[in-house]
Amino acid sequence: MRMRFRSLESRIVTLFLVLIVAVQVAGLLVIQRGIDNNARMSISSELANGAKVFRRLLDQNAQSLRFGARLLARDTAFVATIGNNDENDRSTILSALDNSGKRIHASLSMLINADRKISVATNLEQAAALEKQVASMLDTAESSGGANGIAIVEHRPYQIVVMPILAPTTIGWIVMTFPIDRQLATDMREVSALDTTVLTRDAQGKWLAVGSTFSGAVAQTVIDQMQAMEAAPAGPFDLTLDAGKYSARLLAIGQDGGQTANVLLARSIDEATAEYSRLERWLIALTLGGIVVSALAIVFTAKRIAQPISELAVTARRLEQGDYKGQIDTSREDEIGALAHAFDAMREGIAKREQEIRRLAYWDTLTNLPNRAQFVLLLNDALADAARREETVFVLMMDLDRFKHVNDVMGLSFGDALLRQVAGRLQLLLANRRQSSAQVARLGGDEFAVLLPASDRDSALRMAEEILHALETPLSLEDQTVDIGAGVGIAGYPEHGSDGETLLSMAEVAMYAAKQRNDGAVVYDAAMDKSSEKSLSLLTELRNAIERNEFRLHxxxxxxxxxxxxxxxxxxxxxxxxxxxxxxxxEFIPFAExxxxxxxxxxxxxxxxxxxxxxxxxxxxxxxxxxxxxxxxxxxxxxxxxxxxxxxxxxxxxxxxxxxxxxxxxxxxxxxxxxxxxxxxxxxxxxxxxxxxxxxxxxxxxxxxxxxxxxxxxxxxxxxxxxxxxxxxxxxxxxxxxxxxxxxxxxxxxxxxxxxxxxxxxxxxxxxxxxxxxxxxxxxxxxxxxxxxxxxxxxxxxxxxxxxx
Missing domain, CATH: 3.20.20.450 (EAL domain)
Structure with a gap:
């Protein structure tokens, strides 16, 4: 059965579907937000740990450099060669520095003499650039047994280790440098799964990528987005790259003459949330599945609720049309069943009341005779039959004489008893004549009518005479004897009229004529109606006269x-x-009265x-x-x-x-x-x-x-x-x-x-x-x-x- 949009069933389905979808969507949004927050927290934690790991790598490199420099600084032959201070030994010293640096992957090895000047260097140009930085570290290295730091040469960061040469006093210093470049970034990527980019920033604020695990184009995008920032961010921030969206953290590792060395650690948000995304897709699938299953359950439930109500509505329409015989299913034990029970009781009650109403509407409660409405229905049916059979129908109407006086003198209860006796006499008269089709009715007050189907004028007159004779016999009630008579008017179909109301009206006119003439029974004549028409016309004219201001005061x-x-x-x-x-x-006052x-x-x-x-x-x-x-x-x-x-x-x-x-x-x-x-x-x-x-x-x-x-x-x-x-x-x-x-x-x-x-x-x-x-x-x-x-x-x-x- 198709659901109508404004039906109860559709409203139930719509309401619960909207509620379920709203709850599911709200839950999904909450879960998504939780996933995003958890992913952000996880990435933030990874970036924080990555910063620690990177510093640990720097410390390890520094330890490696210090260890290699310490070995060379304690080599007896190397110390002796330096102590001779012979120019011919420079090549030997250079060879020792070079060999030692290669073992620990140092990019530069050099010797600082006692005069704190560069004596030997594997790369003089680089050594000259680091001379000032190294000079500032010599005192610390001498007092602490070694020192390390960060230097920036030509926009590239280097890790520096300075180790004193003791014999037993300080006769020089060995300096070794380790480049912080793509290799270190790659090592960091392998250790922490974080994309690493080594950056330097000059005094003018220009960023330069020294080494990165990103490809060239992506690395340049990183530089462009960093350049767009007014200041270096202090905490985690987002980068949007071609490879996706990343959460990043900038780690400052050193400063040299207005230049800074930084490491950018980045974690792909898509990679970090990949597991969560799979979970989210499962949740969406489960949500959609739940909505579908819920919708089916809701539709089924709505039909269970609405279908019995629809059946009750159909029954109500039948009741509206007067059909009280339809059966109502009252087998259910729930509220719908209770409603069906109440509806069935209402149906029975309405049927009984309507039966009583029909009895009151069509039957006179005092005499149990048909009333005027029922008599008109019977008369119209008789006229229809007479029209088909080409027969005649006569109506007798009578009004009791002196009934008002009886009511005034003897009381209403006595008058009611009198009417019941009159009704009984009329019924007995018709029964004795064995006219099964004849029908007597009380039209109201002291007026009665008799229907004579398939009758003629002579039969109607004879019936009128018998009625008058029956009413002339005194009535005995409550030890009182009452003489009562009547005036009878007669009208017939098709001679006088063709419908029930017209015949009744004509019989009434004849009845009043009979009472005025004191003539017993009178058959309707058109001449009798002229005075009635004139009276109706005069009454209408009087009413119009008031409205039109036609009266004058004299x-x-x-x-x-x-x-x-x-x-x-x-x-x-x-x-x-x-x-x-x-x-x-x-001419008009008597009529007005x-x-x-x-x-x-x-x-x-x-x-x-x-x-x-x-x-x-x-x-x-x-x-x-x-x-x-x-x-x-x-x-x-x-x-x-x-x-x-x-x-x-x-x-x-x-x-x-x-x-x-x-x-x-x-x-x-x-x-x-x-x-x-x-x-x-x-x-x-x-x-x-x-x-x-x-x-x-x-x-x-x-x-x-x-x-x-x-x-x-x-x-x-x-x-x-x-x-x-x-x-x-x-x-x-x-x-x-x-x-x-x-x-x-x-x-x-x-x-x-x-x-x-x-x-x-x-x-x-x-x-x-x-x-x-x-x-x-x-x-x-x-x-x-x-x-x-x-x-x-x-x-x-x-x-x-x-x-x-």
């Missing part, structure tokens, strides 16, 4: 009937539609009213503004907090507002409504019961509400002057309100006569077309400046208008 003034003072106004909303023009509230959009609209009205109230207050018109609340507003427990945030943003007091609520809105859920109203009242808002007298409220309950105002519905006010009955109702309402300590407001005043009649009856405030129709909020100030009360009632100036507290 107000209708509220006036004190006894003085004509303007004390407040009622906020009203108008919709300026881009296509329909002005849309009146009666039904859909819940009224909450958004109430927030908009409150915001705009706060802006207008703030503007009026800054211009000297502190009017109280009335805002209508709907049933859904009262059910919103966050409503007080939302209003408080609006007041804080516009820096207004709650007393600037009066919130109007209809009797029916309160009675839909009296407990929650009273809770919300008490919180609003505690904040400082005035509360008003709107359209009083048209609802079904209990006076005892209304007495407990924290309200400040009653508004008499306009249906009683419009015809007061002509209908004595309406007048009596209005009088009673005014008296009731005052007896309860409430402010009474009449709406719908359209004539001066009605105004005056209401004022006589003691009504506090009024509003209506007689005073003003609803006007845009931005035109209120202009209206206030022009307002005048009718007839005998004196109208106050604009600046006298108060809040009507």
């Amino acid at each position: 107000v209708q003034p509220k006036i004190m009937l006894d003085t004509g003072k303007v004390v407040g106004m009622e906020a009203l909303v108008r919709w300026v539609h881009p296509e329909r023009g002005n849309v009146f509230p009666d 039904q859909t819940g959009f009224i909450r958004v609209l109430t927030r908009w009205v409150m915001e705009k009213s706060a802006e207008l109230c703030q503007e009026l207050a800054t211009k000297g018109y502190p009017l109280k503004i009335s805002v209508n609340l709907s049933t859904r507003d009262l059910m919103d427990q966050d409503l007080p907090a939302k209003f408080a945030e609006t007041l804080l943003r516009h820096k207004l007091a709650p007393g600037s507002f009066c919130l109007e609520i209809t009797e029916s809105a309160i009675m839909d859920d009296p407990v929650r409504a009273q809770h919300t109203l008490e919180r609003l009242s505690a904040m400082g808002f005035d509360l008003s019961i709107d359209d009083f007298g048209t609802g079904y409220s209990s006076l005892a309950y209304l007495k407990r509400l924290p309200v400040n105002e009653l508004k008499i519905d306009k249906s009683f006010v419009l015809n007061m002057e002509n209908d004595i009955g309406d007048t009596k109702i209005v009088r009673s309402t005014i008296d009731l309100g005052h007896n309860m300590g409430l402010r009474v407001v009449a709406e719908g005043i359209e004539s001066e006569a009605v105004w005056r009649l209401l004022a006589e009856l003691g009504c506090d405030q009024g509003q209506g077309y007689f005073m003003s129709r609803p006007i845009p909020g931005d035109q209120l100030i202009a209206w206030l400046e022009k307002w005048q009360a009718p007839g005998t009632i004196a109208a106050p100036a604009a600046h006298e208008i108060d809040s009507g507290g």
Whole structure:
């Protein structure tokens, strides 16, 4: 199996290979450095020993010369010949010096007489060059029985031995010289294996090779590199020659008149490290072999680790695709085996949980019937079969009557038990009809559906009648007998739709039509859907209206009937539609309440009213503004907090507002409504019961509400002057309100006569077309400046208008 570069296997191999190679290379570098250091130390030791050996050679040569000179100096005949001091004996002396010098390989032999002059010499020219050096050694030789030293003649070094001739006093000195040249260098090479070069350096610093074990060209390279040095090195140093790299040491052996004699000892580094190099090559071979073996072991180990993980990854992909049947190898006893065990347990756990999730997702836990999602799947499968067989399919949807009331009165647990009994009756009904392909489902809440494959309209209607009949039989639960019915909607394929969701939607439309008509079972008709489409369109347009700022705030003034003072106004909303023009509230407010959009609209009205109230207050018109609340507003427990945030943003007091609520809105859920109203009242808002007298409220309950105002519905006010009955109702309402300590407001005043009649009856405030129709909020100030009360009632100036507290 090829390793992917970013796979776990490749990463393991790469990591350990890098570590092993790094360790091996580091070890090899350390060994190489150790070898080099050891070789350097060994060469340095050889050079130090070579210096000792060379000095020993010089001492041996000096001893040899002294021995030969001593033999000649003690030769009786030679001493006698010198003592005669006869010129005829010079040849005899010269012969003796020459013979003695040759025996010991001396390059020069000469006799110094008692006058310290050269008497006889085998090489007069060389003798003359050494005369001064020899003269400086005579006293030492006489006192010590001999002396030796180094002399440089014509850039060549010589070893000198001076031996006195005693008879018994000193009658002369024998001087012998030994050349320090290639021969001595060769001897040194044979003894120590060091390449030796004899060098001299004159007073100007110029180096000259006298003799060397190197060849001529290499010897010249040595001279060139020595010449390049500013000063003679004191310790070991490196030379790079054609024959390789050498470590060298310069040994000073003598000095003569500004000239120095030196010996350069050199050791080939390549030769010295030859054994080490072989060892190093073995180490490199072993390192490479170790890396190869390690790499194979690492690859094998990585595969052992990564392959089971790869298999687990494949299993994970199968799990991702919903396949939980794959087997996982759990035979290993190591950590990978533990991981495989955990993975296998996870697979089993996921399989069980997914099975449970599928059950929860597709089955109703209360009734153990298919839920909506499962029913849609069954319906689509039935539609596919029907399409192949050219059959029809019908769907029945039903919604229980009065189920919400049962829940509210008897409790949720009783309602759940009721739903289980309904499900049991429906299942029993299908079982008795022996329709194995029919399927009942609970879609949610108190809605049920029945699938009738391979059925027709008549069969669907008969089934609907049987279901209604089964549900009409009272249900007995917990010693309680409950009468319950249902509305059933019917839709079929291919007559009404070709997919499951469409058929369900159409059956739902038919079901609501059945409930509205109280007609038992209704088959879907396209005409039923027009109102639904219109509702959806209206809801979309309402949402767009808020975003496009199509709503407008209008107000209708509220006036004190006894003085004509303007004390407040009622906020009203108008919709300026881009296509329909002005849309009146009666056309969209009921729908907004039904859909819940009224909450958004109430927030908009409150915001705009706060802006207008703030503007009026800054211009000297502190009017109280009335805002209508709907049933859904009262059910919103966050409503007080939302209003408080609006007041804080516009820096207004709650007393600037009066919130109007209809009797029916309160009675839909009296407990929650009273809770919300008490919180609003505690904040400082005035509360008003709107359209009083048209609802079904209990006076005892209304007495407990924290309200400040009653508004008499306009249906009683419009015809007061002509209908004595309406007048009596209005009088009673005014008296009731005052007896309860409430402010009474009449709406719908359209004539001066009605105004005056209401004022006589003691009504506090009024509003209506007689005073003003609803006007845009931005035109209120202009209206206030022009307002005048009718007839005998004196109208106050604009600046006298108060809040009507």
